[in-house]
């Protein structure tokens with residue numbers, strides 16, 4: 609196990625680690641939120657539920673994930689059911705959650721686990737599965753199997769940076785030092801709770817702004833709190849502005865009233881998903897003969913991607929030509945796995961409010 613971090617401020621009494629851990633766990637047992645993937649105290653966690661939740665929670669809040677998780681588990685209650693269903697089914701259940709590569713990787717990871725005939729428990733094997741890196745492997749290993757490994761997400765990193773006054777800006781060094789520091793909370797047992805307790809503390813108490821230090825179980829040993837410097841941790845660095853892109857999406861109707869969809873390729877943004885033909889996604893409206901523009905939606909749709917911001921103009925058009933493609937009755941659109949961006953389009957045009 610890595611050594612305990614050295615407290616930066618030597619005026620502060622070094623923490624009694626067992627007591628610190630006990631305070632954290634007492635707080636967690638009293639204050640933790642109920643989540644459908646979280647096992648009740650004393651019950652064994654379901655590794656499949658932990659796996660699905662870990663994929664869904666990447667870049668997404670707990671409140672957003674809960675209804676998706678419940679629908680997903682109702683439809684695919686076991687890892688075998690997930691491995692055996694089609695990727696299109698998974699996309700349909702995932703639509704609206706965004707970051708669809710997670711759905712693809714989750715489906716593949718389920719297949720890999722079924723091929724292994726056993727759910728891997730250790731970090732090294734978990735990391736060989738699709739979409740599972742250092743954080744997710746540590747999280748599954750600790751939460752589902754009580755292994756003494758502590759995952760460090762953004763919440764935990766913030767707690768560590770304040771608890772130990774780690775004077776590093778957000779980034780690799782802070783991640784590494786937090787990873788080392790957090791191991792004081794692991795032990796022979798209760799790692800499933802310690803790991804979740806630190807995440808929960810970061811989400812509910814040690815919040816980015818206005819942390820609730822007066823109610824925090826770690827305040828007695830928190831260097832930032834004890835030195836009245838909570839607002840200085842973690843050290844923030846200015847983010848570079850994201851590039852802006854503009855594009856046009858075409859909602860094209862044929863004589864049957866069906867709309868044209870395109871399926872994205874296997875790789876890249878929105879891989880394997882269905883979208884309306886869109887200029888920044890390999891669509892050239894000049895390639896379609898006799899397209900009649902009906903109207904242009906007045907307000908462009910704004911959408912934030914991780915690496916750029918998009919402003920999307922929506923154009924409604926019709927064609928009398930027999931164009932080969934995926935033509936779908938508007939009422940059937942919810943059956944197609946479409947990304948959130950396309951749902952914004954259908955909502956703007958009141959095609960469907962799904």
Ligand code: SF4
Nearest residue numbers: 814821824827830833
């Ligand atoms: S005392 Fe305040 S700053 Fe320190 S860990 Fe608790 S909430 Fe965070």
